[in-house]
Amino acid sequence: MIGDSITSALYQKALDGTWQRQKATSNNIANSETPGYKAIKVNFEDSLKAEINKLQTTANAGSTSFLDKMESIQSIDNSNINVYQGATSSRLDQNNVDMESENIDMTKSVLQYNYLVRGVSDSYSRLKYAINGGK
Amino acid sequence: MFIVPMTSIIGGAGIGTVGGNAVNAAAAVDTGVAGDFKNILQDTINNVEQTEAVTKVDAYNLSIGNMDDMHTMMINTAKADVALQTMVQLRNKVLESYQAVMNTGL
């Protein structure tokens, strides 16, 4: 499909993951004083990297030409978003939300989302520019 | 008089990296026969239909308030945009070339 390139699939996955991370951070901050609550963390980068690395065989090791293959898109779609909670806490109320870490995650999510939006938006406007013959 | 289907002079690798026509690209690379222009046009029209269907579902979900991730909806809109513009430009180019052919003196 036009517009369904590797770049677009990567951006879509990253945007999904970052949005989920922001939701998890919101929930952690809302529950920062709830006894027994364990912080929820979201990780999509590791799965994405693992899926892409599977395409990197010994034949094309060291190059990034596998990023041009169409089957990379399927790999990217296959990568999943890992959601996990810690199990231990050192606080008396068994809550392990670390406010500093949540604030840092929140700032990073906002910035990452902004850059990703800019990236995806620019890739589509480049495509449109090419389609319209430079007008 | 009828239009003879164009045989692609670009070949497999060119169309393939645009990312829009894996089928034709694969066929061209494998068999050495260039993709059919008619197939490309048909693929473009199918793209438009698919992307429009997705935006219709998005519009429904948005209207009943069943939407949580906004970026997917915006990306689907951008894809529909690109698909439609591709089809329109393709149509324009076909018409231009038809006019050019008709205008050649015999």
Add this chain to the structure above:
Amino acid sequence: MSFLSSFNISGSGMTAQKYRLDIVAQNIANAQVTRTEDGEPYRRKMTVLSSVNTGTFLDALKTATGVVQKAGVQVEAVIEDESALVPVYDPTHPDANAEGYVMYPNVNTAQEMTDAMGASRAYEANVTAFNATKSIVLKALEIGR
């Protein structure tokens, strides 16, 4: 409904913290009440917070388009602090017991102020999270512009 229900997560946090502040205000206001409607001295109230729907929230996070129905925090109950009341020797008081002691509420002003500060900081953190979510959602509008 579930449109941008992710805002409700931070909203629930703000509501819960504001409730905690209300309880703190009530405790401080009633710190000297030796006789409530049921004849007993006022006992310090505490809120019990619990998280909402964490299980379904986790599942919704795993699927990228899972819609979050209801998540966040809620005030599950308001319970009374069962620690000992403060006896003060004052035989002339109308509420004095047989030995001349008046039982005052177990409200410790310093602890209440600490709770109030904690609740107000948590409220601010939820406001910051809300604003971050809002900026993300507004940014998504710019895709394709």
